[in-house]
Amino acid sequence: MSKPATGPLAGLRIVEFVGLGPAPFAAMQFAxxxxxxxxxxxxxxxxxxxxxISGRGRPTVEADLKNPDQVEMVRKLCDGADALIEGFRPGVMERLGLGPDFLLERNPRLVYGRMTGWGQTGPMAACAGHDINYIAITGALAAIGPAGSPMPPLNLVGDFGGGAMFLVSGMLAALLSAQRTGAGQVVDAAICDGTIQLMTMAHDLASAGQWQPRREANLLDGGAPYYCAYECADGMHIAVGPIEPQFFELFRQAVGLDEATHALRADPRNWPTLKDKIAALIIKRPSTEWLALLEHSDACVSPVLDLHQAAQHPHLVARESFVQMDGLTQPAPAPRFSATPTEARPRPHDIMPLADAIRAWAQERPTSS
Known part of the structure; x- marks a missing residue:
């Protein structure tokens, strides 16, 4: 159907129902x-x-899911699939005649991945929402941003972190189970559930009495003066993260802080004072000077780059962390595999006939090389 794949999941067949955000991103990971x-x-x-970009590596077929004949053709495609990904509200797939009970009866090995914000059950399950809503009820949004107001962290924490990545890991676990038992199952991936999992370290700190329920008051939320970003003389920012004492000592000496700084560092009550002292030093010199001094040391200092600048950073260039494809700079596949290397495959530009997709899957499965 497209260029033969060589990754660790070569031969695995997945039907994806086109949606927005986390579901196509999860499908991209599989592709x-x-x-x-x-x-x-x-x-x-x-x-x-x-x-x-997130639609790369897989063909698209059109199907009128209000047409019984085309719905039956989609069912036939699902009969030959190992897994399915859908991101509709609960009940939509059932109303279309493509719900998990019906499809699993036809294909008992099918892993049925469901991506939603609220989950398949609960009083909010049928409600509309977006990333900001899903992470708001989990405690994550309240912990992110400046002291005065929560700050949405793009949609990284909810849609993609708590959503897509948990869908991928859950489906992979279910696929392993299906290989052993011959029985598929439904994977109910709710962004709110996954986001709570992502907050595990915050819960660890809270249980140990080391988490304050306010922003910019904790180790990793910008409260610590040795874990935040500082503006330089050229308007650029550098990220400073020497949490461990030995790394902070390297940073302290390099920027010219006096030894008494360690006493300020140890007591959170002194953090605002120390942050002001560091900010007053960093603003005196351009980022290029600070980075030349600190970036390749254990002082844990890095430039704060935008998307275009990130693609040009020497470390990411050396690792080929971005690829050029379809005239676009795109994230390269991650993680990396030594024996079955992954590859970002182009996005087909033509719509593939549904009948052709069914015929292709009726043939012998490809195997990885």
């Missing part, structure tokens, strides 16, 4: 790792081929 993924899109979808 990057070599899975054969087919996207099901509505004929009236705009644009026809969505997600120029």
């Amino acid at each position: 990057d790792m070599g899975a054969d993924v087919v996207r099901i899109a509505r004929p009236d979808a705009t644009p026809k081929i969505p997600d120029p």
Whole structure:
């Protein structure tokens, strides 16, 4: 159906129902790792081929899910699949005749991945929402941002961290189980559930009495003067993170802080004073000078880069952490595998006929090389 894959999931077949945000990102992860993924899109979808980056590596087929004949064709595609990804509200797939009970009866090994914000059950399950809502009820949003107001962390914590990545890990676990037992199952991946998991370290600190329920008052939320960003003379910022005493000592000496700084460092009550002292030093010199002095040391200092600058950073260039494809700079697949290397595959530009997708999957499965 597309260029043969060589990743660790080569030969795995997944049906993806086109949606937004975390579901296509999860499908991209599977495609990057070599899975054969087919996207099901509505004929009236705009644009026809969505997600120029997160939609990479897999063909799109159109299906009118209000047409019983085309629904049956989609069922046949699912009959030959190992897994399915959908991100609709609870009950939508059931109303379309594509719910898990029906499809698992036809294909008992199917792993049915469901990506939602609130989950398949609970009083909020049927409600609309977005990343900011899902992370708000988990304690994550309240912990992020300056002291005066919570700050949405893009949609990294909810959609992609608490959502897509937990969907991927859950589906992989279910696929392993299906290999052993022959029985598929439903994976209910709720962004709110995954975000709570991401907050495990904060709960650890709270249980030990080391977490204050306010922003900029804790070790990792910008409260500590040795774990935050500082503005330089050129308007750029540097990220400073020498948490351990030995690393802070390197930083202290390099920027010219006196030895009494250690006493300020040890007591959180002194953190605002120490932060002001460090800020007053860092603002005197441009970021280039600070980075030349500190970036390649154990002082734990890095430049704060935008998306364009990040793609040009020497470390990320050396690791080929970005790839050029379809005229776009894109994140390279991650993680990396020594024996079954992954590859970012181009996004097909043409709509694939549904019948062709079914015929292709009727053939012998490909194997990784």
